[in-house]
Amino acid sequence: MRRLLFLVAAAIGLTPGCVPYAVGTTPSTVSERAIEPSAVLQVTSGRRDIGVDTEPGGAGLMLGNEARIGLDERSDIGVRIIGFGSMTATYKRRLTGALGQEAGAAVMVGAGIIGTSHLHVEATVVASPGPLEGFPRIVPYGGVRLQDLTPFSNDALGTPTALGVFVGGRFGWPDLSVSPELGLFYSPSPLLGDDDVIIVPSVTVRGDRLRRALGL
Template sequence: MRSRFTPLLALLAATSLGACIPYAVGSTARTLPAGTHTKTSTAFVIPNAFDRKEDSTAATMPGLDYELRYGIDARSDFGVRIPSWSGVVVNYKHRIDATPSSQAADTGTAVSLMAGGGFVNWGQHAEGELTLIASAREDRPIVPYGGARVVQVVPLSRDVPSDRPTAGAFFGARFGNGEATITPELGVYYDHSALGIRRSDVIFVPSISFRGDLLSSVFHH
């Protein structure tokens, strides 16, 4: 039998821990050209996000992130992400592979490190993250990518619970090129619930990211 306290716990969890962490990466390893920018919307879900032992049913938690990215130079860019519209995270991505002399010659595997931090969960937690990304050549309509990601949140007040680091791997593929792309991704993370609302510490996070004006591009062609 489902406990009558499950909705209350789900609401508490969604507003205090985990619901607003930017799980999805939604990006390949390549950085934006200097002076350019992109806009990306990412929708994700966490199946069985609320799943206690005394309950016979589990609940799925959805999320929606929005990100702006700006190219700095040939090897780096930065982004400003709004995770689930309840915080702000700034990140910096830098390529650590040998960058070709021109964008047209960039046909090998790219590898980048992305570090960031900010505030999540309506300002109740500070957040830090580190991501390693590798992706295939980008002069193709489908670009596979993957990597590893670690996220840590730190409570900013005494009445907010602490949590362990969230760590795992992700893989996906970017479809399309130019201004409009679509990027499905699957992340598998160790994510311990400090509130005890899940039986498992392993979560699966499927997501899909839309960059640019995808619908206009489709109908234009």
């Protein structure tokens, strides 16, 4: 198990940065002073962190990990490392729903650096009806996400702000769960021949058991 985790960590370090479309979380926040780790695998039908020499039609693969820390009863913060040289930080605030319950809505905002070429900003609203009736370990969720890339290097291209929707589900327990997710984003490309809609399937694994497996 530890050898597998080492190989995953090595793959994360060697993967180029990619825009983090995956949300991978319900509206609930991490308990105060608790730490919740996660790992995410994301595939995109097209990339937008592109340079002037990039050819159209390029797909993207992202391997990343994140740690979220509870601030109080309704909010937490997180830092996500994305491939090589990319990082984002986010703040999540619970808007509606009883504390300790999955049903409700939350807003998440953040920013970061993608590779050595783009500044990334994001804003997400995520909502959930709570666990499915008769299936307490399955929690559907969905929402809308807005994000933007601003180039700061001479060999990087800018793209219009991306707007998308996503749906997913959390399967498992509070200390170990898997969240498959599908996102659709409208993000026109500056490259001729690229589609304006990006399809983003992803899988997020999170929970304290993941932290213990990593020996943290």
